[in-house]
Amino acid sequence: xxxxxDTSTARLGLALHDGAQVLGELSWVSSARHTQELAPALGGxxxxxxxxxxxxxxxxxxxxxxxxxxxxxxxxxVKGLALARxxxxxxxxxxxxxxxxxxxxxxxxxxGQTRKLAALLQxxxxxxxxxxxxxxxxxxxxxxxxxxxxxDELEQSIHKPVLICGELTAEDRQKLARKFKNVSLASPAQCxxxxxxxAELAWKKWQAGLVDAPAALxxxxxxxxxxxxx
Amino acid sequence: MPxxxxxSFEFFSRSPExxxxxxxxxxxxxxxxxxxxxxxxxxxxxxxFVQGVAQxxxxxxEVSSPTFVxxxxxxxxxxxxxxxxxAYRIESLPEAEELDLDALLARGALFVEWPERVEPVLxxxxxxxxxxxxxEEHRDLRFKAQGERYGSLLEKLRDIAYGAx
Numbered sequence: 078x079x080x081x082x083d084t085s086t087a088r089l090g091l092a093l094h095d096g097a098q099v100l101g102e103l104s105w106v107s108s109a110r111h112t113q114e115l116a117p118a119l120g121g122x123x124x125x126x127x128x129x130x131x132x133x134x135x136x137x138x139x140x141x142x143x144x145x146x147x148x149x150x151x152x153x154x155v156k157g158l159a160l161a162r163x164x165x166x167x168x169x170x171x172x173x174x175x176x177x178x179x180x181x182x183x184x185x186x187x188x189g190q191t192r193k194l195a196a197l198l199q200x201x202x203x204x205x206x207x208x209x210x211x212x213x214x215x216x217x218x219x220x221x222x223x224x225x226x227x228x229d230e231l232e233q234s235i236h237k238p239v240l241i242c243g244e245l246t247a248e249d250r251q252k253l254a255r256k257f258k259n260v261s262l263a264s265p266a267q268c269x270x271x272x273x274x275x276a277e278l279a280w281k282k283w284q285a286g287l288v289d290a291p292a293a294l295x296x297x298x299x300x301x302x303x304x305x306x307x
Numbered sequence: 308m309p310x311x312x313x314x315s316f317e318f319f320s321r322s323p324e325x326x327x328x329x330x331x332x333x334x335x336x337x338x339x340x341x342x343x344x345x346x347x348x349x350x351x352x353x354x355x356f357v358q359g360v361a362q363x364x365x366x367x368x369e370v371s372s373p374t375f376v377x378x379x380x381x382x383x384x385x386x387x388x389x390x391x392x393x394a395y396r397i398e399s400l401p402e403a404e405e406l407d408l409d410a411l412l413a414r415g416a417l418f419v420e421w422p423e424r425v426e427p428v429l430x431x432x433x434x435x436x437x438x439x440x441x442x443e444e445h446r447d448l449r450f451k452a453q454g455e456r457y458g459s460l461l462e463k464l465r466d467i468a469y470g471a472x
């Protein structure tokens with residue numbers, strides 16, 4: 078059984094996957110501190126599913142981008158479990174989870190053309206982390222590393238039909254909807270990063286032998302400011 | 308206590324006790340998310356001021372210098388947090404950013420020493436206090452508010468300071 082943990086943003090997610098199905102899934106926006114909520118939530122999820130720590134055989138974790146503190150909490154938690162129980166860790170870029178929640182069929186338009194997908198999450202102070210995905214085989218393929226943008230900048234860069242999915246404020250939604258002919262915006266419920274999807278992605282990577290070295294696995298930090306000290 | 312303009316004022320402290328009392332007045336007015344930057348050389352009164360702030364805010368913990376730990380967190384009986392960050396040892400802006408000041412601000416008020424070193428990563432709206440050494444006991448404190456919240460905070464601080472003097 079694989080445990081998946083996503084602490085990329087204020088939204089926390091946990092899921093248990095046995096290879097055939099998602100046994101249990103927890104997702105909530107935390108108002109308190111992730112460190113205080115994570116371990117009790119895992120205990121509760123295991124109890125609900127009638128499972129215990131020895132049932133865990135692999136750990137999937139979202140590695141960002143996201144907020145600095147919350148990413149560290151998730152990675153530290155997962156690394157602690159991995160070291161204590163000798164479990165493999167599978168890191169998954171956070172925006173891959175967002176992309177995977179959009180059906181690949183949505184990329185095909187009636188005209189026969191395909192459209193790309195912009196996966197987003199809040200990067201702090203009104204900025205957004207962005208990765209563009211294009212359809213490749215049976216999944217979405219990232220076109221490059223995450224970059225920092227704003228809803229205004231993104232809206233202005235769109236000149237042909239695209240899909241947009243991810244954590245968006247009401248204001249972001251309004252701005253992006255200005256390109257209504259070219260923008261297909263996922264509904265707020267579809268934009269929730271589901272830990273079950275993280276579990277599925279991590280399971281596939283685990284089966285393919287794509288396991289990360291616990292000591293080397295680091296979060297993807299997106300810096301908004303570059304440069305040396307004044 | 309000269310008023311320079313609507314968004315700033317100057318306070319001449321004649322003793323560490325006066326500096327501390329000024330800090331206490333500010334501490335009592337703090338709200339979660341407030342950012343206060345303290346700029347001034349060693350010995351200019353920053354630590355004394357923060358000690359007053361923590362007391363006025365109601366801290367259960369004693370103030371100590373965060374130069375080596377980077378960030379101190381002080382607690383209050385109701386669970387609120389006050390963060391105290393010292394940027395003296397920060398070596399790059401990305402390093403400052405990774406400390407996640409936004410997360411600290413989401414939990415409570417934040418005081419930053421040596422803020423000029425990390426200015427680009429700080430939110431634009433803030434209260435900035437300049438500390439200057441005048442003589443053995445005398446210090447010059449200049450308060451400058453940026454943004455609506457800090458304008459009204461400064462106004463209240465000024466009213467209280469005047470009322471008390």
